[in-house]
Amino acid sequence: AWGVGLRESTDFESAEQVFNDFKAWSQNNQETELATKAQNELAQTYLTWGLNFQSQKQFEPALAKFDMTISTDPDPASASGSATQAKAGQISTYIEWGNTFIKQKEFTAAIEKFERAVSLAGTNNADNAKDALTYGHIQWASALSKDDDFLGALEQLEVAKGTAVTESMKQTLD
Numbered sequence: 001a002w003g004v005g006l007r008e009s010t011d012f013e014s015a016e017q018v019f020n021d022f023k024a025w026s027q028n029n030q031e032t033e034l035a036t037k038a039q040n041e042l043a044q045t046y047l048t049w050g051l052n053f054q055s056q057k058q059f060e061p062a063l064a065k066f067d068m069t070i071s072t073d074p075d076p077a078s079a080s081g082s083a084t085q086a087k088a089g090q091i092s093t094y095i096e097w098g099n100t101f102i103k104q105k106e107f108t109a110a111i112e113k114f115e116r117a118v119s120l121a122g123t124n125n126a127d128n129a130k131d132a133l134t135y136g137h138i139q140w141a142s143a144l145s146k147d148d149d150f151l152g153a154l155e156q157l158e159v160a161k162g163t164a165v166t167e168s169m170k171q172t173l174d
Contacts, residue, residue: 003041012049019045036074043073043082050089059097066090091117095132107140118163131169134160138173 003018019042026035050065069086070076076083098113114133121129137160144153157173164170 003045007041007045007048010052012045012052015045016042016049039072039074040082043069046072047082047086047089050086050093054089054093054096057096057100059093059100062093063090066093087120091120091129094120095129098132098136102136102139105143107136107143110136111140127165130163130165134164134169134173137163 003015003022006012006015006018019038023035023038023042026032026038046065046069050062050069053059053062053065066086066089069089070083073081073083073086075081078084094113094117098110098117101107101110101113111133114129114136117129118126118133137156141153141156141160144150144156160173164173
């Protein structure tokens with residue numbers, strides 16, 4: 001309860017220490033069930049910490065915490081566990097990061113982040129990531145068109161055609 005309270009108050013470092021100490025104590029006293037519970041709470045702490053970084057647009061630290069969540073979760077195959085949530089957090093972080101680059105007109109970096117989101121999404125729930133990639137190409141095409149680089153714009157739109165998934169994005173592309 002102490003560690004959960006620290007996590008809820010966003011004192012993540014202290015929560016991490018409490019759960020690590022409790023896990024070590026549990027292992028030393030051969031309390032396997034308690035050690036697993038401490039491990040679960042530690043994974044949840046890393047997840048919450050990562051989401052906190054993400055909300056502050058601190059993308060690299062967020063991704064690092066999501067990686068820690070995945071490596072810490074004692075049941076990474078659980079459909080609703082911390083690892084699964086962290087993987088979704090990774091995808092949304094890359095999409096947000098890409099959108100930040102779009103706003104800065106750094107299209108190559110944005111496309112790279114969107115492609116990373118697509119690769120992490122794999123075949124499950126990839127529509128959002130693929131549409132973000134399509135959006136990136138459309139925004140790049142728009143910027144090229146404004147600079148009178150119509151051939152470059154058309155090339156970006158052709159690439160976008162191959163990534164559009166949802167009907168709404170296909171309509172935007174048209």
